[in-house]
Amino acid sequence: MSEWRNASGNTLRDYPRPSLAVDVAVLTVAEARLHVLVVESPHDGLALPGTFVHPNERTRDAADRALRTKAGVSDVEMHQLAIFDDPTRDYRGWVMSMAYGTAVARDRLPGNAFLVGVTDGEPDESLAWDHARMVRLAVADLRARYADEVDPDYLIGHEFTVLELRQLYEAIYEHALPKDTFRRQVSDGLDSTGKVSSAAGGRPAELFRRRAGTYLPRSAAGVFEAHRIDVTR
Amino acid sequence: MSEWRNASGNTLRDYPRPSLAVDVAVLTVAEARLHVLVVESPHDGLALPGTFVHPNERTRDAADRALRTKAGVSDVEMHQLAIFDDPTRDYRGWVMSMAYGTAVARDRLPGNAFLVGVTDGEPDESLAWDHARMVRLAVADLRARYADEVDPDYLIGHEFTVLELRQLYEAIYEHALPKDTFRRQVSDGLDSTGKVSSAAGGRPAELFRRRAGTYLPRSAAGVFEAHRIDVTR
DNA sequence: TGAATAGTGTCTATTAGACATTATAAG
DNA sequence: CTTATAATGTCTAATAGACACTATTCA
Structure with a gap:
């Protein structure tokens, strides 16, 4: 890579770069309650589906890929929530995570999806890393969007009472x-x-x-x- | 750095990482109009103050540092707006930018600060990169916060009519x-x-x-x- | 006194919230 | 018919918006 230099003298290779991950809080309504979709790993326990961002990939595309490969969910419109950037948040090193939120109808999720109930923004079971905070942001975002429009995420079908x-x-x-x-x-x-x-x-x-x-x-x-x-x- | 490996086999050195920058849209009210603070560079023209994130630095601290060193502004409470991650957005390579927004009273800015008027979220002069979009997000965020509380950013003093x-x-x-x-x-x-x-x-x-x-x-x-x-x- | 600005009272139209009533189905 | 649920009408209290009026200063 050529070393383009801007006016203030920074280059793109001056110092280490963070690893960048994405995590997605997929909310859904099941049994008249909010739930969040999680994945289970033997090492880290329950966590939101996520992945590292690939070279020249957009974070939204990485989030799509994470949902597709780890949760079997496709074609979801997502919303940026926040970047989680505490340098000590990941035991593996300097890893930031861009959190995305969305909501998907229960019947668009795999039948065996691992759903955790959510009460007042708080998952009923503890999640790895800072993922519980991501869920809180996702619920606040969901509520704000649902106060603006009628079921914008199609949690119920096209026709409804x-x-x-x-x-x-x-x-x-x-x-x-x-x-x-x-x-x-x-x-x-x-x-x-x-x-x-x-x-x-x-x-x-x-x-x-x-x-x-x-x-x-x-x-x-x-x-x-x-x-x-x-x-x- | 040791190669910690998580359950899904990712490591922190599997693939290139993005350069991560921060840019800050500092809004203020001058002459009864919204303005945004910009800095001028010979190479890129008018732009929001920004910087690259240093190793193990939080993005908010980087944004603080950018404001302090490039605009002479300190002790500002900022709000995350969005990450800008189009891989082609920066001619220097793969550079993402976390955009922050805030508002600061005119008299807390240096007297010679470069202020550009803002009309309906749009800067009166064109800004480099995608910085005009950041201004739009900052204005929307400002309005939402000001509808929630009385002048939370102290754009006017402690006592006022x-x-x-x-x-x-x-x-x-x-x-x-x-x-x-x-x-x-x-x-x-x-x-x-x-x-x-x-x-x-x-x-x-x-x-x-x-x-x-x-x-x-x-x-x-x-x-x-x-x-x-x-x-x- | 009049001029100027700050602050409040009043009226109307709208509406959230509670409650009652009507409408339309099944058994 | 009765029962159950959907949909709408009615009443009250609260309030946004418009307007007018009062309050307090200076010249």
Whole structure:
């Protein structure tokens, strides 16, 4: 590699470079609760799927690759959370990790996926390294995005009833939501399909689709979120 | 360095590592407008202050060091924005950059600081590399944080009038705010000092301090922000 | 006194939240 | 019919936004 030199005299070979990893917190809703996808290794215990970044690879592509090869998940839209850069965070040496977050419907994950429940941003089982903090950031990010749009990550299908949508939001925000207020908050973000769901004992519920390009009202965050997750820990 | 090997067989020396830089978007309000602090280099033109990360240094410490040495600014609380990792983004080779954002009062910057006006997240003059995108992220981050608390970055002093505070917010959000509604939005986040400002022709204005540990109401974001900055570009 | 600015009261339209009512299905 | 669930209407309290009014200074 030629030694390009910029105005301040730095070159790309002046000093050691960090190893760069990515880790991905894949959230999902199963049994009406938030879960995070983990992988188990004999040496490090439970951890988020991750990998080292390959030469000239983007971190997002590395995260995609980690999900594909270690968790059997593809075609996921991810969001940068933070870089974890404590030089002592990895026993192997100077390893930084870019954390990504996303959410995927349960039925897009392998049937034997290892899911750990998440309560108020905290995994029910302890994770390796600083991965619990990554989960906390992922949940805060998920909640912020879900207060902005109707189920942007398609945790439920393309067509759904308001009840199904509300139960999804109750799982994400971890508390009950009033059914009439919830309906009014989201109704502007829904398109009616005309169809109804097969009734479960009572009046059949109407099936809706996400309305493209609509945001939920600013008040939605206040309605959904009972409290804020402390992401500073 | 010993070759620690983890369960999946990776080592820390398997493949090349990226050079890692940091760049900092320091926003300030001058002449009732948002500005961003830039440095000028003969080779690259206008750019955000930045530096390469030193061995075993945290990115935040590197960002501190860049601000101190290249812009004469110290003791600034910064926020991670995003990692910029396009492998072709730097002509010198594979260089990623972690972007940080912050805001600093004009009088904490050197008198000869190079400030570029910012309109709707866009610097008035073109910046090197992808630094304009970093500015966009910094402005979005600033607005989100200022909708949460009263001037958390101390862009105005410890004691201030509601008028001064409102003019600050009008500069940050780039539109006029109704004086009575604004006052009601922020009043719960203020403590009265009893003192009044030296009058400027009319009734003297009361001086307030930030009330510790209070958040602005959730509706504040809707009142302040006329529209959202597109950070996807 | 009038001019200028700070601060507050009032009215209206909107709406979150609670509750009641109607609508539509199955048995 | 009864029962169950969906969807909507109604009432109240809170409040954003607009506007007017009062308060306090200086000239």
